[in-house]
Amino acid sequence: MATPIRKSVELFYDVVSPYSWLAFEVMCRYQQKWNIDLKLRPFFLSGIMQGAGFHQPGPSKASYMGKDLKRQTDMYKVPFKMPRNPAEVILIKGSLNAGRFLTAVDMNCDQYLEELTRQLFLRVYYRDEDITEPASLMSAAAKAGIPEDLAKQLLSTIKDQAVKDRLRETTQAALDHGAFGSPTIVAHVDGKPQMFFGSDRMELMAHMLGEKWYGPLPELAKAKM
Amino acid sequence: MAALRSRKVVELFYDVISPYSWVAFEVLCRYQTRWNIDLQLRPFFIGGVFKETGNKPPALLAAKYTYAQHDLRRLADFYKIPVKMPPMERLMRRENVNSNRLLTAVTLDCPEHLENLSRELWMRVMARDQDITEPASLETAATAAGIPSDTTPQLLSRIRDDDVKAALKDTTNQALAYGAFGAPTIVAHIEGTPVMIWGSDRFPLLAHLLGERWEGPLREMAKY
Numbered sequence: 001m002a003t004p005i006r007k008s009v010e011l012f013y014d015v016v017s018p019y020s021w022l023a024f025e026v027m028c029r030y031q032q033k034w035n036i037d038l039k040l041r042p043f044f045l046s047g048i049m050q051g052a053g054f055h056q057p058g059p060s061k062a063s064y065m066g067k068d069l070k071r072q073t074d075m076y077k078v079p080f081k082m083p084r085n086p087a088e089v090i091l092i093k094g095s096l097n098a099g100r101f102l103t104a105v106d107m108n109c110d111q112y113l114e115e116l117t118r119q120l121f122l123r124v125y126y127r128d129e130d131i132t133e134p135a136s137l138m139s140a141a142a143k144a145g146i147p148e149d150l151a152k153q154l155l156s157t158i159k160d161q162a163v164k165d166r167l168r169e170t171t172q173a174a175l176d177h178g179a180f181g182s183p184t185i186v187a188h189v190d191g192k193p194q195m196f197f198g199s200d201r202m203e204l205m206a207h208m209l210g211e212k213w214y215g216p217l218p219e220l221a222k223a224k225m
Numbered sequence: 226m227a228a229l230r231s232r233k234v235v236e237l238f239y240d241v242i243s244p245y246s247w248v249a250f251e252v253l254c255r256y257q258t259r260w261n262i263d264l265q266l267r268p269f270f271i272g273g274v275f276k277e278t279g280n281k282p283p284a285l286l287a288a289k290y291t292y293a294q295h296d297l298r299r300l301a302d303f304y305k306i307p308v309k310m311p312p313m314e315r316l317m318r319r320e321n322v323n324s325n326r327l328l329t330a331v332t333l334d335c336p337e338h339l340e341n342l343s344r345e346l347w348m349r350v351m352a353r354d355q356d357i358t359e360p361a362s363l364e365t366a367a368t369a370a371g372i373p374s375d376t377t378p379q380l381l382s383r384i385r386d387d388d389v390k391a392a393l394k395d396t397t398n399q400a401l402a403y404g405a406f407g408a409p410t411i412v413a414h415i416e417g418t419p420v421m422i423w424g425s426d427r428f429p430l431l432a433h434l435l436g437e438r439w440e441g442p443l444r445e446m447a448k449y
Contacts (some may be wrong), residue, residue, distance in 0.1 A: 052288040055281040103261040180288035200426040204303050
């Protein structure tokens with residue numbers, strides 16, 4: 001009996017983007033429920049903003065997003081806490097080293113990519129901890145179960161041209177799909193790529209993939225505090 | 226005898242030039258028969274919201290406009306609402322405010338026609354790429370919405386009245402007071418507390434807040 005071919009779903013994300021954490025956790029839960037092949041594609045949000053342009057949210061929108069994130073993450077049982085200075089986290093400190101480290105892991109030992117992603121999100125959006133310094137990345141790697149020697153070796157490659165190029169290529173691939181922010185999900189449906197922005201098109205994506213939407217599925221939550 | 230549960234007020238602030246407002250409008254019209262809510266339609270002026278908040282219309286970012294075209298095509302199919310992103314020239318017309326003022330006049334003078342006229346204006350500008358700024362266009366829309374043709378000239382003339390302009394400004398200011406920065410803006414009154422929700426993609430959350438169940442798009446209830 002033929003097994004149906006798994007549908008490819010790419011999740012382009014940057015760990016400095018809070019809605020990306022929501023999308024990431026939901027997709028990790030649904031890869032157990034749906035006939036999909038989830039491909040995690042760490043990219044660089046700053047590159048997306050440069051490529052597609054950016055409207056900085058005004059104070060009322062920024063205030064709303066804080067409330068919205070709390071309500072959505074409560075409903076989805078993702079342990080989100082807004083950092084004291086989100087503008088500094090996102091716009092000043094940024095995610096270049098984190099993005100390159102994730103890329104190095106993706107290139108060499110992608111079995112750790114999901115958990116390293118989760119640990120970086122927990123650092124920045126649960127514990128309000130740094131994700132730019134080498135010590136921060138090593139700490140996240142340890143919690144993700146990456147052996148210390150391997151983590152050290154991968155960290156030493158983050159300024160290598162191959163790693164920089166790969167992060168740039170992934171970011172460009174998202175831009176080529178029409179991305180303008182994070183998260184960007186590309187579901188391959190009947191041979192056609194369908195790009196979805198944000199963490200709130202899951203029910204629609206289910207409909208297009210011919211799958212069933214079960215809601216937040218909190219019982220499948222993996223992010224532990 | 227069990228106490229009657231009083232209906233929870235849900236205000237929908239919308240502008241007919243906003244395609245996502247149409248999605249929210251139809252979904253809430255469907256759910257007002259399923260949920261214990263009192264849906265209050267509040268036509269407002271998105272231009273005024275952008276001006277006051279400094280928030281930029283998403284359509285001005287090319288990548289967002291292109292994305293919204295695809296997004297709305299898929300949502301049209303999912304919700305069974307014939308919504309299409311209008312061309313930029315229609316979106317950006319200053320005269321769009323005429324349709325907001327007409328809806329405000331209807332709210333004041335004959336609110337029983339508000340739902341039908343809102344829907345007809347969306348059908349014109351979103352489904353059929355037709356004008357919603359000229360008096361002749363608005364008269365056609367009013368008649369198609371079931372407003373008696375002997376009352377339409379008087380209703381159309383109300384667009385220029387000070388009390389109508391003031392009422393539109395007032396509704397827009399009320400939305401701003403709730404923290405609005407875009408359209409649609411939904412305000413659910415939960416145990417005396419107003420909860421503002423932006424966009425047409427928070428219905429499961431809205432259901433959760435209201436203590437109701439989200440049952441999906443309810444395409445079988447589509448009016449199209």
